[in-house]
Amino acid sequence: MNIGIVCYPTFGGSGVVATELGLELSRRGHVVHFITYSQPVRLELLSNHVHYHEVNVPEYPLFHYQPYELALSSKLVDMVKLHKIDVLHVHYAIPHAYAGYMAKKMLHEEGIEVPIVTTLHGTDITLVGSHPFYKQAVAFSINKSDAVTSVSQSLKDDTLRLFDITNEITVIPNFIDPAKSNHSFTDCQRDVMAEEHERIITHISNFRPVKRITDIIKVFYNIQKEIPAKLMMVGEGPEKEPAEMLCEKLGIADKVVFFGNSNEIDKILCFSDLFLLPSETESFGLAALEAMASGVPVISSNTGGIPEVNVHGVTGFLSDVGDIDDMVKNSLYILGDDDILETFKANAKKASNRFDLHQIVPHYEAVYEQALAKCISI
């Protein structure tokens, strides 16, 4: 199949999922075309099965807002025609599903039928999409897609609750490539990051308010009072600077490393003992799953789709949003004893196998087939 993938090319989870999916589809013999405004961060190697097409939006002084949807839908039309794309898979409803639908309609005028598969990722529904300014267009785009998938049951429930949805939504969870977290490198360089006796705690995100970065610092502050520990903060975003200031204020700045964005997540997770994800809302929590795949237990909030990934008392613990005391208690339980830590690490790794991409990606292929059949029969 020739598959066009539209996504945000940044470090966000939706872009990561779209990129890893495209790469796996190419390994399974499909030809994949990424169509977006810059090369996706995890897309390092292009080949005759993996292509990247840039969407350009020329600046024009009349436009207060540059019309990205317009440029994207035009580019989609051109790419479908040029590369004989069979199916367009758009990740993140805003504005990709809308642009996809416009492209589909334009192609229809020329006698070309291409199905649009929309994958909902979370904030496109829970935080941004349900805002009254966008709600009508988002519901319309979901209902007009030939197939819709969501990354968790929780996100599907949220979508049905927040919008007037007439279309079917198939849950296809996010996935990991076990080969990537098998750490073929034996030296994790742990000693560069911490002393032998210190536990290493990690958080990876886009540092948006929804991640409750302050909670992470507070949880860590209380942990390090009881157990020698270091905190690795990976990512960039608006809450990073306030977090750095809080660390200074609490006198723990020398125990907290702010890495910025990194393409070496596997290496950082390789030397981590615990992952913190106390988010306000989280449709899935891909970062937590990636941690688990590296054998890192997770202390998280019990919100959204996280309980579908992190199993309470097995792969880590779940607490109510903002319950810092409970998160500290659970962290100390796991970190305070070598045997308990090893058990949770092993459990986390084992549980991540449920999300092996070799089992998940065929579900996307099935959805493409169904969408194609539906599109042809209309």
Ligand code: GMT
């Ligand atoms: O977490 C973010 O804010 C980024 C966001 C995105 O769209 O890239 O992540 C969402 O999609 C990820 C991949 O499906 C999910 O793992 C995240 O849970 C989800 N984030 C939220 O729901 C807040």
